[in-house]
């Protein structure tokens with residue numbers, strides 16, 4: 001093992017320790033939604049999740065000691081079942097105690113095991129899987145009976161966030177109303193674009 005490998009192992013152990021410590025703390029405000037992805041190279045595909053949550057008035061927690069004022073929040077991490085199984089275990093095992101109500105987990109490649117392993121370990125916290133690529137779909141959704149995972153289509157992290165908010169909205173009318181408003185906006189958007197296309201014609205439409 002090189003010095004770098006050793007340092008990286010320590011860095012993983014430190015993050016694991018932080019999750020276990022957080023699980024022990026009694027905090028008034030904790031993130032509602034957890035976003036995890038197998039690599040930071042998944043960020044372009046996973047950004048839709050934070051965009052949708054932000055559109056619904058969620059803020060991102062980047063410091064547990066200084067959480068945002070917003071009522072609904074989320075947090076993001078890179079966790080890999082294959083590269084850092086211990087980190088995955090620490091993240092998922094402590095998810096409920098750390099206050100997470102729903103997890104959105106995205107991974108790519110043909111062996112996208114992060115979402116399903118997170119679902120198994122974090123149970124009964126619901127996990128919404130995002131296959132980052134088309135080739136990841138089967139490995140994300142293929143769960144045996146008794147090991148549930150909800151998933152969206154490849155790359156649809158925006159929808160994963162809407163589903164996460166739907167779960168939370170059953171307990172929070174305020175969030176329910178924001179979801180309905182966002183839904184209505186999208187519906188109006190179709191009418192606007194339809195009118196513009198019709199009135200400008202296909203040549204001038206941009």
Ligand SMILES: Nc1c(C(=O)O)ncn1[C@@H]1O[C@H](COP(=O)(O)O)[C@@H](O)[C@H]1O
Nearest residue numbers: 038039041080081082107108112113114
């Ligand atoms: N599918 C997984 C897991 C996992 O499932 O544990 N860990 C990383 N990955 C995926 O590997 C791809 C390439 O990652 P790199 O770009 O870091 O090489 C990413 O799409 C990631 O989600």
